[in-house]
Amino acid sequence: MSRLEHVAIAALLASCSVGHGRGVARLALSEGYCEDYCAAAVQAQIFRLGDSFPLEPAEVVDCGADIVFDELPAGLQVVVEVDVVGIDGDTLLRGTSDPVTIVADGVADVVVPLASTAPPTIDTVAPDPVLPSEGARVTISGSGFGAAPDGDSGVSLGVAELAVEAWAPDAVSAAVPTSSSDTSGLSVRRCGVPSAPFDLRVIAQPAPGAATVPQPPGCSGREFVGAAVPDSDSDDVTVFVAARCDDAASGYLQRFQSDRGCPLGGNEVYPLGHSPGAVAVTQDTAYVALTDVAAVARVAIGSGGAAGDVALGDGARATAVAARGGLAFAIVDDGGGSSLVSLAGGEAVAVSGVDPGLGLVALAWDSRRLLVTARSGANGKLVGVPVDGGVVASWSLVGCAAPGALATAVDDRVVIACGGSAPALGVFDATTGHLDLLTLGAGAAPEAIAFDGVGDAFLANDPAGDALHLGRLGATGATLLADLPAAPSGVALVLLGGSGHRFLATSSELVVLTPYDVVGPCGEGHP
CATH class of the missing domain: 2.60.40 (Immunoglobulin-like)
Incomplete structure (x- = not known):
């Protein structure tokens, strides 16, 4: 029997001639329906059209047997109400026929649509x-x-x-x-x-698609070392990738435009003249940490490139950058410690209220502030810097001794990579100050985290464990759903596109991984 998307069983009601101006109405459900619908009995009552009093007492028979109403006057219009009863006595299905006219000569058919009284x-x-x-x-x-x-x-x-x-x-x-x-x-x-269908998200086995990325002139080989995505809700996502050439003293920033997660190629190339590291992007400016000089490069997007470097102290290097709107920040390591500096106005200015003795590691934004992970003592810390100049907040991350990369969900909960002897992913709620730890296997060392476009599922890159940890936030806490195989060539970092796509920058190519609704590698099946 074909699968039904909704219950509309056809019960046949026939009226036929018995002579002398009288007729018969007969009703039956097939044995196949009885078995499939767990029916033990069928009850039917016949009514004159428009009348609430039955013409005859209710007829009850075993499912599959005929119900017969006889000696009905020809020309009478009737309707039949049907209850299908299960083995436990509950009414499973119920329906009422369309009107039918009892005829003195001939047979008229009518369908009784039966609907569930309590669907799952x-x-x-x-x-x-x-x-x-x-x-x-x-x-x-x-x-x-x-x-x-x-x-x-x-x-x-x-x-x-x-x-x-x-x-x-x-x-x-x-x-x-x-x-x-x-x-x-x-x-x-x-x-x-x-039941009504439940929208279960099914993750196809990862089928990363490698984009053919043009190599800029004068760059013999490359290694992707940093990338960023400007805020966007579009399916067409702009991605900026910083890459080093084989000559470590040179590098470039390259812009990619994607269509539903598949890069279409490098649209713009911005030579940097130095070795790049982390990158952060706003709608009009990119900030690139330089690893061979004491500066952060500023690149004017779409306006010809260089916008003037931000000088740091002698021997200092920027290890992380973050930018939003007209704001930009960097973690700067001068060899004796790390500090948080603002890059606004083209000048590095220390941010007050952030202890320079903390070992600052990584940056991310929530809806109200800049978040910084820091390593200090037995437990790490999370520092919140309000962008409006308010009081700096600090939370101890008990059980997360070596916090690193972090990412924020749409409700401002934070997922933090916890390294050290007890690797884990920490889920922190600043409202309650509570930290949940999702324990990872020995040897794991997650390095980058990103949320999907919905904001409740996250992916953490773990090159040491050769895996991508997929998890999901719940109403409280979180759950690790699966470990996905790492993309080819070893994943360097994970990026978030506006429609939930993950872009994985590897040592030799730009790879796209879309855990939801995968339709094949780029160039195979994509519109």
């Missing part, structure tokens, strides 16, 4: 997103599933039927086949009646 309902699914892999399963919580998968009961994902592993009235577990890539909806079906 899905409340939550875990995990979500799900990575289809060997042994992967989802647990579906809800109501109305029934005690056992009787009749036509099961779980489907799009057009695929999933193998059920456990079944209870309020929870069902099913295996997710490795070939799953359909995101058209997860549904639990009880006795032929499906």
Whole structure:
């Protein structure tokens, strides 16, 4: 029997001649419907059209048997109400026929559409997103599933039927086949009646696509060392990549325009004349940390390039940069310690309120402030610098001794890479001051983190563990969903595009990884 997307079973009502101006109405459900819909009995009542009193007492028969109403006057218009009853006595399906006229000669047919009285309902699914892999399963919580998968009961994902592993009235577990890539909806079906589809996100096995990136003239070989994406909600994402040539004394900043996550090639190249490191970008200016001179390069986007370097102290180097709107900051290491400086106005100015004795590591923004991870003593710290000149805040990260890269979700919760002897990903909520730790395996060392466009799923790059850790924030805390294989050539860093795409810069090529809705490597199947 073909799978029904909604319940509209056709019960046949026939009226036929018996002579003397009288007729018969006959109703029956096929045995196939009885089995699929877990039906034990059928009850029917016949009414004169427009009258609420039945013409005859209700007829109840075993499902599959005929119900017959006879000795009905020809010309009478009637409707029939039908209840389909399950083995436990509950009414499973109910419907009312269209009007039919009893005839003295001939047969008239009518369909009784039957709808579920209590369709199954899905409340939550875990995990979500799900990575289809060997042994992967989802647990579906809800109501109305029934005690056992009787009749036509099961779980489907799009057009695929999933193998059920456990079944209870309020929870069902099913295996997710490795070939799953359909995101058209997860549904639990009880006795032929499906639930409303649940929008489960299915992560296709990573199929990174490598873009052919033009090599700038005069650059013999390259290594991508930093990248940034300006704020954007568009599917067409602009990416800026800083790269070193084989000659470590030279490098460049290159602009890429992507279409749905696939780079179309380098649109602009800005020679730097020095060896670049970290990069941050606003809509009109890029800030590039230089590793061979005491300066941060400023590049005017679309205006010819150099906008004047920001000089640092003798022997100092910028190890991280962050920019938003008209603001720009850098972490500067002078060999004796690190400090946070503002780059506004083309001059490096120390930010007050940030202890220069802290070992500052990485920068990120939330909706109100600049966030800085710092290493100090047994526990790391997170420092919040208000952009409006307010009081600097500081939180101890208990259990995260060596914090590094960080990224913020849309609700300002922060995911922090925790290194050292107990590698983990920390999820910090500044509102409560609470830190949850997601423990990673021995030897893990996550280096970069990015959130998807929705803002609740994140990806952490772990070159040491040769993996990409995929996790998702919950109402409180977070869950690690899966470890994805690292992209070819060893991932250098992870970037976030406006529509949720991850751009992975590697040592020799620009690679795109889109964990959701993968349609193939760039150039294969992309519109």
